[in-house]
Amino acid sequence: MGGTGFAADLFAGRTVLVTGARSGIGAAVARGLLACGARVLAHTGRQEAGPDDDLFAGLAPDAPRPETFAADLAADGAAEALAAAIIARTDRLDGLINNAGTMLGRVAADAVDAAQFAKVVDLNARSAVLLTAGLLPLLRASGDAAIVNTVSISARTGGSPGSSLYSAAKAFVATWTRSLAKELAPDGIRVNAVSPGTIMTDFHRRYSTPEKLDATARQIPLARLGTPDDCTAAYLYLASPKLSGYVTGQTIEVNGGQLLA
Numbered sequence: 001m002g003g004t005g006f007a008a009d010l011f012a013g014r015t016v017l018v019t020g021a022r023s024g025i026g027a028a029v030a031r032g033l034l035a036c037g038a039r040v041l042a043h044t045g046r047q048e049a050g051p052d053d054d055l056f057a058g059l060a061p062d063a064p065r066p067e068t069f070a071a072d073l074a075a076d077g078a079a080e081a082l083a084a085a086i087i088a089r090t091d092r093l094d095g096l097i098n099n100a101g102t103m104l105g106r107v108a109a110d111a112v113d114a115a116q117f118a119k120v121v122d123l124n125a126r127s128a129v130l131l132t133a134g135l136l137p138l139l140r141a142s143g144d145a146a147i148v149n150t151v152s153i154s155a156r157t158g159g160s161p162g163s164s165l166y167s168a169a170k171a172f173v174a175t176w177t178r179s180l181a182k183e184l185a186p187d188g189i190r191v192n193a194v195s196p197g198t199i200m201t202d203f204h205r206r207y208s209t210p211e212k213l214d215a216t217a218r219q220i221p222l223a224r225l226g227t228p229d230d231c232t233a234a235y236l237y238l239a240s241p242k243l244s245g246y247v248t249g250q251t252i253e254v255n256g257g258q259l260l261a
């Protein structure tokens with residue numbers, strides 16, 4: 001076993017790119033893929049990861065390491081440039097985990113302006129669309145590639161006050177996932193999504209108060225907030241053609257029962 005509950009060779013011979021992998025959910029997924037034998041290309045975030053970042057947590061000194069790339073995906077041209085950097089590094093991509101994103105602050109409905117709208121949508125939706133478009137030749141070359149997009153429970157619930165742009169951007173990605181699943185099926189590319197509930201990462205340390213998180217935890221049937229490691233198995237399942245080869249256009253909700261519908 002690769003420490004994830006999955007076989008240590010589940011991703012042997014497969015190359016997978018994870019975006020937003022410096023911390024939180026992306027870091028856990030990247031570590032899980034490494035533990036299962038993948039060659040991992042890790043987009044760390046706006047900056048390179050340091051040795052103390054989650055991405056490298058628990059990695060033995062002699063274990064295979066992720067190959068890292070940094071890019072501010074909210075910036076014009078950044079997703080295209082990242083795609084070009086990946087194309088320069090590999091001639092085939094078996095998995096693409098579009099995970100980079102964040103709320104970029106809570107903004108009241110009457111304080112929203114065009115710049116804020118562009119920033120949130122560019123990071124959370126546009127970057128995934130353009131990165132995926134740029135990497136399609138590599139994904140087609142795989143023959144059985146998988147794209148897994150990180151959406152959010154808020155795409156369905158609308159989130160909480162101040163998160164309207166972020167929640168709607170994630171809903172865009174959820175619908176885009178289903179559209180791409182149909183369009184790319186003839187290329188042997190499956191497209192699915194993971195929808196985390198309330199997962200304790202930098203995201204909530206930045207945008208939610210401890211009181212709000214306590215109240216949320218009390219309403220979750222499994223009676224606790226989630227962890228990045230709680231999310232890993234859903235990504236690995238959807239990324240593996242051995243495990244989910246007949247699954248496309250779907251979203252797995254990982255939320256302790258926070259949303260049941």
Ligand SMILES: NC(=O)c1ccc[n+]([C@@H]2O[C@H](COP(=O)([O-])OP(=O)(O)OC[C@H]3O[C@@H](n4cnc5c(N)ncnc54)[C@H](OP(=O)(O)O)[C@@H]3O)[C@@H](O)[C@H]2O)c1
Pocket residue numbers: 019020021022023024025026044045046047071072073074075099100101102103123150151152153154195196197198199200201202203204
């Ligand atoms: N935590 C939750 O409860 C929750 C729930 C639903 C969905 N999600 C989604 O899950 C994904 C991962 O979030 P997380 O909770 O693991 O939080 P996180 O630890 O803050 O991770 C977010 C990742 O996205 C990167 N990122 C943020 N802004 C970026 C930018 N402008 N350009 C490039 N990369 C950027 C971050 O890197 P830098 O900050 O170093 O740039 C980091 O690697 C996000 O898409 C988030 O929206 C989280």
